[in-house]
Amino acid sequence: MIRYLTAGESHGPALVGILDGLPAGMRVDVPAIQMELKRRQGGHGRGRRMQIESDEVEFLSGVRGGSTLGSPVALYLRNRDFENVRSLMDPMTGSGPAITRPRPGHADFAGALKYRHRDLRNVLERASARETAMRVAVGALCRQYLALVGIRVSGRVVRIGDVAARQFDQAPGPEVEESPVRCDDEAASAAMVEAIDKAKAAGDTLGGAFEVRAAGTPVGIGGNRQPGDRLDARIAGALMSIQTVKAVEIGSGSFGGAFVGSTAHDTFEPGQNGPSRGSNRAGGIEGGMSNGQDVVAYVRVKPIATLMRPLASVDLATGSRAPATIVRSDVCAVPAASVIGEAMLCIALAEAVSEKYGGDSVEELTAHFAASERGAKALFSVLHPPDGNA
Numbered sequence: 001m002i003r004y005l006t007a008g009e010s011h012g013p014a015l016v017g018i019l020d021g022l023p024a025g026m027r028v029d030v031p032a033i034q035m036e037l038k039r040r041q042g043g044h045g046r047g048r049r050m051q052i053e054s055d056e057v058e059f060l061s062g063v064r065g066g067s068t069l070g071s072p073v074a075l076y077l078r079n080r081d082f083e084n085v086r087s088l089m090d091p092m093t094g095s096g097p098a099i100t101r102p103r104p105g106h107a108d109f110a111g112a113l114k115y116r117h118r119d120l121r122n123v124l125e126r127a128s129a130r131e132t133a134m135r136v137a138v139g140a141l142c143r144q145y146l147a148l149v150g151i152r153v154s155g156r157v158v159r160i161g162d163v164a165a166r167q168f169d170q171a172p173g174p175e176v177e178e179s180p181v182r183c184d185d186e187a188a189s190a191a192m193v194e195a196i197d198k199a200k201a202a203g204d205t206l207g208g209a210f211e212v213r214a215a216g217t218p219v220g221i222g223g224n225r226q227p228g229d230r231l232d233a234r235i236a237g238a239l240m241s242i243q244t245v246k247a248v249e250i251g252s253g254s255f256g257g258a259f260v261g262s263t264a265h266d267t268f269e270p271g272q273n274g275p276s277r278g279s280n281r282a283g284g285i286e287g288g289m290s291n292g293q294d295v296v297a298y299v300r301v302k303p304i305a306t307l308m309r310p311l312a313s314v315d316l317a318t319g320s321r322a323p324a325t326i327v328r329s330d331v332c333a334v335p336a337a338s339v340i341g342e343a344m345l346c347i348a349l350a351e352a353v354s355e356k357y358g359g360d361s362v363e364e365l366t367a368h369f370a371a372s373e374r375g376a377k378a379l380f381s382v383l384h385p386p387d388g389n390a
Protein backbone atom coordinates (compact mmCIF):
# COMPACT_ATOMS: atom_id res chain seq x y z
CA MET A 1 0.00 0.00 0.00
CA ILE A 2 1.49 3.34 -1.08
CA ARG A 3 1.69 6.15 1.53
CA TYR A 4 3.79 9.26 1.98
CA LEU A 5 4.95 11.95 4.42
CA THR A 6 6.60 15.33 3.93
CA ALA A 7 8.67 17.48 6.29
CA GLY A 8 10.34 20.87 6.06
CA GLU A 9 9.85 24.57 6.76
CA SER A 10 9.61 27.05 3.88
CA HIS A 11 12.90 28.78 4.75
CA GLY A 12 14.50 25.88 6.64
CA PRO A 13 17.45 23.95 5.20
CA ALA A 14 15.41 21.54 3.07
CA LEU A 15 12.20 19.69 2.31
CA VAL A 16 12.14 15.94 2.84
CA GLY A 17 9.67 13.33 1.61
CA ILE A 18 9.20 9.62 2.22
CA LEU A 19 7.25 7.52 -0.26
CA ASP A 20 6.64 4.00 0.98
CA GLY A 21 5.10 1.12 -0.97
CA LEU A 22 6.44 1.52 -4.51
CA PRO A 23 7.17 -1.90 -6.03
CA ALA A 24 10.77 -2.94 -6.66
CA GLY A 25 12.15 -2.66 -10.18
CA MET A 26 10.54 0.60 -11.29
CA ARG A 27 12.89 2.72 -13.41
CA VAL A 28 13.09 6.23 -11.93
CA ASP A 29 12.94 8.94 -14.59
CA VAL A 30 14.71 11.88 -12.89
CA PRO A 31 14.35 14.36 -15.80
CA ALA A 32 10.57 13.74 -15.67
CA ILE A 33 10.56 14.60 -11.94
CA GLN A 34 12.64 17.72 -12.68
CA MET A 35 10.16 18.73 -15.36
CA GLU A 36 7.27 18.52 -12.87
CA LEU A 37 9.21 20.62 -10.33
CA LYS A 38 9.87 23.22 -13.00
CA ARG A 39 6.21 23.31 -14.05
CA ARG A 40 5.23 24.01 -10.43
CA GLN A 41 7.73 26.84 -10.12
CA GLY A 42 6.31 28.68 -13.11
CA GLY A 43 3.15 30.64 -13.82
CA HIS A 44 2.41 34.32 -14.17
CA GLY A 45 1.85 35.92 -10.77
CA ARG A 46 4.61 34.19 -8.81
CA GLY A 47 6.77 36.27 -6.46
CA ARG A 48 10.54 36.78 -6.23
CA ARG A 49 11.14 33.57 -4.27
CA MET A 50 10.95 31.55 -7.47
CA GLN A 51 13.99 33.43 -8.81
CA ILE A 52 15.95 32.17 -5.80
CA GLU A 53 14.81 28.54 -5.83
CA SER A 54 15.60 26.04 -8.54
CA ASP A 55 14.28 22.78 -7.20
CA GLU A 56 16.48 19.74 -7.79
CA VAL A 57 15.51 16.39 -6.35
CA GLU A 58 18.02 14.11 -4.63
CA PHE A 59 17.41 10.54 -3.51
CA LEU A 60 18.54 9.42 -0.07
CA SER A 61 17.17 5.87 -0.09
CA GLY A 62 15.01 3.32 -1.84
CA VAL A 63 16.66 3.65 -5.26
CA ARG A 64 19.81 1.97 -6.58
CA GLY A 65 21.23 2.11 -10.08
CA GLY A 66 18.21 4.12 -11.19
CA SER A 67 15.55 1.60 -10.09
CA THR A 68 13.39 1.30 -6.97
CA LEU A 69 14.40 -1.35 -4.43
CA GLY A 70 10.98 -1.87 -2.83
CA SER A 71 12.23 -0.10 0.30
CA PRO A 72 10.96 3.37 1.35
CA VAL A 73 12.08 6.10 -1.07
CA ALA A 74 13.40 9.19 0.71
CA LEU A 75 13.63 12.41 -1.31
CA TYR A 76 15.41 15.67 -0.56
CA LEU A 77 14.93 19.21 -1.94
CA ARG A 78 17.24 21.97 -0.76
CA ASN A 79 15.78 25.41 0.08
CA ARG A 80 18.30 27.79 -1.48
CA ASP A 81 16.74 30.74 0.36
CA PHE A 82 17.87 29.20 3.67
CA GLU A 83 21.35 30.65 3.11
CA ASN A 84 19.81 34.17 3.00
CA VAL A 85 17.92 33.72 6.28
CA ARG A 86 20.15 31.32 8.21
CA SER A 87 20.27 33.55 11.31
CA LEU A 88 16.45 33.44 11.44
CA MET A 89 15.90 29.81 10.51
CA ASP A 90 18.93 27.78 11.64
CA PRO A 91 17.46 24.71 13.39
CA MET A 92 19.69 25.22 16.46
CA THR A 93 20.40 28.95 16.64
CA GLY A 94 17.68 30.61 14.56
CA SER A 95 15.98 33.63 16.14
CA GLY A 96 14.69 37.09 15.23
CA PRO A 97 11.97 39.62 15.88
CA ALA A 98 8.59 37.97 16.46
CA ILE A 99 5.78 38.24 13.87
CA THR A 100 2.64 39.05 15.86
CA ARG A 101 0.00 40.38 13.40
CA PRO A 102 -1.92 37.40 11.92
CA ARG A 103 -3.01 37.47 8.27
CA PRO A 104 -6.74 36.79 7.87
CA GLY A 105 -7.13 33.61 5.84
CA HIS A 106 -3.70 32.22 6.77
CA ALA A 107 -2.76 29.59 9.36
CA ASP A 108 -1.15 32.28 11.59
CA PHE A 109 -3.90 32.79 14.18
CA ALA A 110 -5.27 29.27 14.66
CA GLY A 111 -1.74 27.81 14.55
CA ALA A 112 -0.40 30.24 17.17
CA LEU A 113 -3.15 29.29 19.59
CA LYS A 114 -2.93 25.59 18.81
CA TYR A 115 0.84 25.30 19.35
CA ARG A 116 1.15 28.15 21.93
CA HIS A 117 3.54 30.08 19.67
CA ARG A 118 4.07 33.79 20.39
CA ASP A 119 6.04 34.17 17.12
CA LEU A 120 3.78 33.49 14.11
CA ARG A 121 6.86 32.55 12.06
CA ASN A 122 6.80 29.22 13.91
CA VAL A 123 3.41 28.53 12.31
CA LEU A 124 3.66 30.11 8.87
CA GLU A 125 6.93 28.38 7.96
CA ARG A 126 5.25 24.98 7.80
CA ALA A 127 1.90 26.33 6.58
CA SER A 128 3.61 27.87 3.53
CA ALA A 129 2.88 26.28 0.19
CA ARG A 130 6.63 25.81 -0.28
CA GLU A 131 5.93 22.33 1.10
CA THR A 132 4.10 21.47 -2.12
CA ALA A 133 7.43 21.23 -3.96
CA MET A 134 7.94 17.92 -2.16
CA ARG A 135 4.41 16.79 -2.96
CA VAL A 136 5.16 17.40 -6.62
CA ALA A 137 8.35 15.30 -6.41
CA VAL A 138 6.43 12.49 -4.66
CA GLY A 139 3.57 12.90 -7.15
CA ALA A 140 6.00 12.64 -10.07
CA LEU A 141 7.15 9.24 -8.80
CA CYS A 142 3.51 8.19 -8.37
CA ARG A 143 2.87 9.35 -11.96
CA GLN A 144 5.60 6.96 -13.14
CA TYR A 145 3.98 4.18 -11.10
CA LEU A 146 0.54 4.93 -12.61
CA ALA A 147 1.99 4.76 -16.12
CA LEU A 148 2.64 1.05 -15.45
CA VAL A 149 -1.15 0.52 -15.53
CA GLY A 150 -1.80 3.02 -18.33
CA ILE A 151 -3.05 6.01 -16.29
CA ARG A 152 -2.15 9.52 -17.58
CA VAL A 153 -2.78 12.61 -15.46
CA SER A 154 -3.14 16.17 -16.79
CA GLY A 155 -4.41 19.55 -15.57
CA ARG A 156 -5.48 22.98 -16.77
CA VAL A 157 -6.47 26.29 -15.21
CA VAL A 158 -10.13 27.12 -15.88
CA ARG A 159 -10.57 30.38 -13.95
CA ILE A 160 -8.51 33.22 -12.50
CA GLY A 161 -10.43 35.96 -10.71
CA ASP A 162 -13.35 36.96 -12.94
CA VAL A 163 -11.91 35.36 -16.08
CA ALA A 164 -13.36 31.92 -16.89
CA ALA A 165 -12.06 29.70 -19.69
CA ARG A 166 -14.21 27.75 -22.11
CA GLN A 167 -14.97 24.25 -20.83
CA PHE A 168 -13.34 21.40 -22.75
CA ASP A 169 -14.35 17.73 -22.54
CA GLN A 170 -10.95 16.34 -23.47
CA ALA A 171 -7.52 16.30 -21.81
CA PRO A 172 -5.53 19.48 -22.54
CA GLY A 173 -2.94 19.54 -25.30
CA PRO A 174 0.50 21.20 -25.40
CA GLU A 175 -1.16 24.67 -25.32
CA VAL A 176 -1.29 24.40 -21.53
CA GLU A 177 2.50 24.32 -21.33
CA GLU A 178 2.73 27.36 -23.61
CA SER A 179 0.25 29.46 -21.61
CA PRO A 180 1.78 31.59 -18.81
CA VAL A 181 -1.23 30.66 -16.66
CA ARG A 182 -1.58 27.01 -17.77
CA CYS A 183 -4.88 27.69 -19.56
CA ASP A 184 -5.50 26.27 -23.05
CA ASP A 185 -8.19 28.83 -23.97
CA GLU A 186 -5.93 31.39 -25.65
CA ALA A 187 -8.21 34.41 -25.21
CA ALA A 188 -8.93 33.58 -21.57
CA SER A 189 -5.22 33.01 -20.94
CA ALA A 190 -4.37 36.54 -22.11
CA ALA A 191 -7.21 38.03 -20.02
CA MET A 192 -6.00 36.08 -16.96
CA VAL A 193 -2.50 37.55 -17.32
CA GLU A 194 -4.04 41.03 -17.49
CA ALA A 195 -6.18 40.36 -14.41
CA ILE A 196 -3.12 39.23 -12.45
CA ASP A 197 -1.20 42.38 -13.43
CA LYS A 198 -4.14 44.51 -12.36
CA ALA A 199 -4.40 42.76 -8.98
CA LYS A 200 -0.67 43.18 -8.44
CA ALA A 201 -0.85 46.90 -9.13
CA ALA A 202 -3.70 47.18 -6.62
CA GLY A 203 -1.77 45.27 -3.92
CA ASP A 204 -4.37 42.50 -4.14
CA THR A 205 -4.28 38.74 -4.87
CA LEU A 206 -6.37 36.42 -7.06
CA GLY A 207 -7.83 32.94 -6.71
CA GLY A 208 -9.46 30.77 -9.35
CA ALA A 209 -10.09 27.18 -10.33
CA PHE A 210 -8.39 24.31 -12.12
CA GLU A 211 -9.33 20.93 -13.54
CA VAL A 212 -7.34 17.73 -13.09
CA ARG A 213 -7.97 14.59 -15.09
CA ALA A 214 -6.76 10.97 -15.15
CA ALA A 215 -7.22 9.26 -18.53
CA GLY A 216 -6.85 5.50 -18.90
CA THR A 217 -8.05 4.76 -15.37
CA PRO A 218 -9.08 1.10 -15.21
CA VAL A 219 -12.53 0.15 -13.88
CA GLY A 220 -12.84 -0.60 -10.18
CA ILE A 221 -10.19 1.59 -8.53
CA GLY A 222 -11.47 2.60 -5.07
CA GLY A 223 -14.45 0.84 -3.52
CA ASN A 224 -17.80 1.01 -1.81
CA ARG A 225 -17.30 -1.39 1.09
CA GLN A 226 -16.43 1.32 3.61
CA PRO A 227 -16.79 5.12 3.50
CA GLY A 228 -13.02 5.63 3.43
CA ASP A 229 -12.59 3.32 0.43
CA ARG A 230 -14.44 5.64 -1.93
CA LEU A 231 -12.22 7.00 -4.68
CA ASP A 232 -14.08 10.31 -4.91
CA ALA A 233 -13.69 10.87 -1.15
CA ARG A 234 -9.99 10.07 -1.35
CA ILE A 235 -9.34 12.29 -4.37
CA ALA A 236 -11.35 15.14 -2.85
CA GLY A 237 -9.40 14.82 0.42
CA ALA A 238 -6.07 14.80 -1.41
CA LEU A 239 -6.96 17.89 -3.45
CA MET A 240 -8.51 19.71 -0.50
CA SER A 241 -5.25 19.24 1.42
CA ILE A 242 -3.51 21.69 -0.94
CA GLN A 243 -2.98 25.10 0.68
CA THR A 244 -5.62 27.63 -0.56
CA VAL A 245 -8.02 24.96 -1.93
CA LYS A 246 -11.59 25.55 -0.74
CA ALA A 247 -13.78 23.29 -2.89
CA VAL A 248 -13.44 20.11 -4.91
CA GLU A 249 -16.03 18.71 -7.24
CA ILE A 250 -15.88 15.35 -9.03
CA GLY A 251 -17.26 15.61 -12.55
CA SER A 252 -19.58 18.26 -13.85
CA GLY A 253 -22.92 16.86 -12.64
CA SER A 254 -23.50 19.92 -10.50
CA PHE A 255 -20.60 22.19 -11.59
CA GLY A 256 -22.39 22.60 -14.92
CA GLY A 257 -25.60 23.49 -13.05
CA ALA A 258 -27.33 20.21 -13.92
CA PHE A 259 -29.39 19.70 -10.80
CA VAL A 260 -32.09 17.68 -12.60
CA GLY A 261 -31.69 13.91 -12.63
CA SER A 262 -32.66 13.55 -16.27
CA THR A 263 -29.72 15.71 -17.39
CA ALA A 264 -27.15 15.02 -14.65
CA HIS A 265 -26.18 11.42 -15.46
CA ASP A 266 -24.37 9.54 -18.23
CA THR A 267 -26.74 7.18 -20.04
CA PHE A 268 -25.63 3.86 -21.58
CA GLU A 269 -25.70 3.02 -25.29
CA PRO A 270 -24.76 -0.29 -26.92
CA GLY A 271 -21.32 0.07 -28.48
CA GLN A 272 -18.68 -1.93 -30.37
CA ASN A 273 -16.73 -2.68 -27.19
CA GLY A 274 -19.64 -3.01 -24.79
CA PRO A 275 -21.85 -0.22 -23.43
CA SER A 276 -20.63 3.29 -24.17
CA ARG A 277 -21.47 6.64 -22.57
CA GLY A 278 -22.09 9.82 -24.54
CA SER A 279 -21.00 12.05 -21.65
CA ASN A 280 -18.89 12.03 -18.50
CA ARG A 281 -20.77 14.15 -15.99
CA ALA A 282 -19.93 11.70 -13.21
CA GLY A 283 -16.23 12.50 -13.62
CA GLY A 284 -15.34 8.83 -14.07
CA ILE A 285 -16.51 7.69 -10.63
CA GLU A 286 -19.77 5.97 -9.72
CA GLY A 287 -20.45 4.41 -6.34
CA GLY A 288 -16.97 5.37 -5.13
CA MET A 289 -15.31 3.31 -7.90
CA SER A 290 -13.71 4.34 -11.16
CA ASN A 291 -15.99 3.42 -14.09
CA GLY A 292 -13.43 3.45 -16.91
CA GLN A 293 -14.06 7.02 -18.08
CA ASP A 294 -11.60 9.84 -17.36
CA VAL A 295 -11.52 10.72 -13.68
CA VAL A 296 -12.13 14.50 -13.59
CA ALA A 297 -12.09 16.91 -10.64
CA TYR A 298 -12.70 20.67 -10.52
CA VAL A 299 -10.87 22.49 -7.76
CA ARG A 300 -11.50 26.02 -6.45
CA VAL A 301 -8.65 28.01 -4.99
CA LYS A 302 -9.04 31.06 -2.74
CA PRO A 303 -6.90 34.18 -3.23
CA ILE A 304 -3.59 34.16 -1.33
CA ALA A 305 -3.91 35.59 2.20
CA THR A 306 -0.75 37.73 2.09
CA LEU A 307 -1.72 41.12 0.62
CA MET A 308 0.67 43.96 -0.09
CA ARG A 309 -2.25 46.19 0.91
CA PRO A 310 -2.77 44.35 4.17
CA LEU A 311 -6.13 43.43 5.68
CA ALA A 312 -7.24 44.55 9.14
CA SER A 313 -5.80 42.53 12.00
CA VAL A 314 -4.89 42.71 15.67
CA ASP A 315 -1.37 42.70 17.09
CA LEU A 316 -1.37 39.66 19.38
CA ALA A 317 1.45 41.20 21.48
CA THR A 318 -0.53 44.36 22.31
CA GLY A 319 -4.18 43.53 21.60
CA SER A 320 -4.47 46.67 19.43
CA ARG A 321 -5.71 47.13 15.88
CA ALA A 322 -2.90 46.73 13.35
CA PRO A 323 -2.57 45.89 9.66
CA ALA A 324 -1.76 42.22 8.98
CA THR A 325 1.88 41.29 8.51
CA ILE A 326 3.29 41.82 5.03
CA VAL A 327 5.74 39.18 3.88
CA ARG A 328 7.07 38.52 0.38
CA SER A 329 4.53 36.39 -1.48
CA ASP A 330 2.85 35.55 -4.78
CA VAL A 331 -0.01 37.51 -6.36
CA CYS A 332 -1.63 34.43 -7.90
CA ALA A 333 -0.58 30.80 -7.52
CA VAL A 334 -3.47 29.12 -9.36
CA PRO A 335 -1.20 27.88 -12.22
CA ALA A 336 1.18 26.33 -9.67
CA ALA A 337 -1.81 24.91 -7.76
CA SER A 338 -2.95 23.09 -10.91
CA VAL A 339 0.43 21.32 -11.12
CA ILE A 340 0.20 20.47 -7.41
CA GLY A 341 -3.35 19.21 -8.06
CA GLU A 342 -2.01 16.85 -10.72
CA ALA A 343 0.54 15.58 -8.19
CA MET A 344 -2.12 15.03 -5.54
CA LEU A 345 -4.34 13.19 -8.02
CA CYS A 346 -1.34 10.99 -8.90
CA ILE A 347 -0.73 10.27 -5.21
CA ALA A 348 -4.39 9.50 -4.40
CA LEU A 349 -4.72 7.24 -7.45
CA ALA A 350 -1.40 5.50 -6.74
CA GLU A 351 -2.58 4.69 -3.22
CA ALA A 352 -5.84 3.23 -4.52
CA VAL A 353 -4.16 1.42 -7.46
CA SER A 354 -1.62 -0.19 -5.12
CA GLU A 355 -4.50 -1.39 -2.93
CA LYS A 356 -6.26 -3.06 -5.86
CA TYR A 357 -3.31 -4.65 -7.64
CA GLY A 358 -0.63 -4.84 -4.92
CA GLY A 359 2.67 -6.40 -5.94
CA ASP A 360 6.12 -6.22 -4.35
CA SER A 361 7.75 -5.96 -7.76
CA VAL A 362 6.80 -4.33 -11.06
CA GLU A 363 6.42 -7.85 -12.53
CA GLU A 364 3.84 -8.77 -9.88
CA LEU A 365 1.99 -5.49 -10.29
CA THR A 366 1.70 -5.78 -14.07
CA ALA A 367 0.70 -9.47 -13.87
CA HIS A 368 -2.07 -8.66 -11.35
CA PHE A 369 -3.22 -5.76 -13.52
CA ALA A 370 -3.32 -7.87 -16.70
CA ALA A 371 -5.23 -10.67 -14.93
CA SER A 372 -7.74 -8.19 -13.54
CA GLU A 373 -8.35 -6.60 -16.95
CA ARG A 374 -8.83 -10.04 -18.57
CA GLY A 375 -11.25 -11.04 -15.79
CA ALA A 376 -13.37 -7.91 -16.19
CA LYS A 377 -13.61 -8.36 -19.96
CA ALA A 378 -14.60 -12.05 -19.64
CA LEU A 379 -17.42 -11.34 -17.18
CA PHE A 380 -20.27 -10.25 -19.43
CA SER A 381 -21.11 -11.44 -22.91
CA VAL A 382 -22.05 -7.86 -23.75
CA LEU A 383 -18.41 -6.87 -23.15
CA HIS A 384 -17.07 -10.01 -24.80
CA PRO A 385 -19.59 -11.00 -27.50
CA PRO A 386 -19.27 -14.43 -29.12
CA ASP A 387 -18.59 -12.81 -32.52
CA GLY A 388 -15.28 -11.54 -31.07
CA ASN A 389 -15.90 -7.84 -31.47
CA ALA A 390 -14.72 -6.92 -27.97
Ligand code: EPS
Nearest residue numbers: 047049127128129130133327328329330
Ligand atom coordinates in the same frame (compact mmCIF):
# COMPACT_ATOMS: atom_id res chain seq x y z
C1 EPS B 1 4.32 31.30 0.25
C2 EPS B 1 4.97 32.51 0.17
C3 EPS B 1 6.07 32.75 -0.80
C4 EPS B 1 5.91 31.80 -1.97
C5 EPS B 1 5.87 30.41 -1.37
C6 EPS B 1 4.59 30.18 -0.68
O1 EPS B 1 7.35 32.45 -0.26
P1 EPS B 1 8.29 33.59 0.29
O2 EPS B 1 7.57 34.11 1.53
O3 EPS B 1 9.58 32.91 0.61
O4 EPS B 1 8.40 34.63 -0.79
O5 EPS B 1 6.92 31.96 -2.91
O6 EPS B 1 5.99 29.45 -2.37
C7 EPS B 1 7.20 28.81 -2.48
C8 EPS B 1 8.30 29.13 -1.83
C9 EPS B 1 7.16 27.73 -3.44
O7 EPS B 1 8.17 27.02 -3.63
O8 EPS B 1 6.09 27.55 -4.04
C10 EPS B 1 3.29 31.05 1.28
O9 EPS B 1 3.17 31.82 2.24
O10 EPS B 1 2.54 30.05 1.19
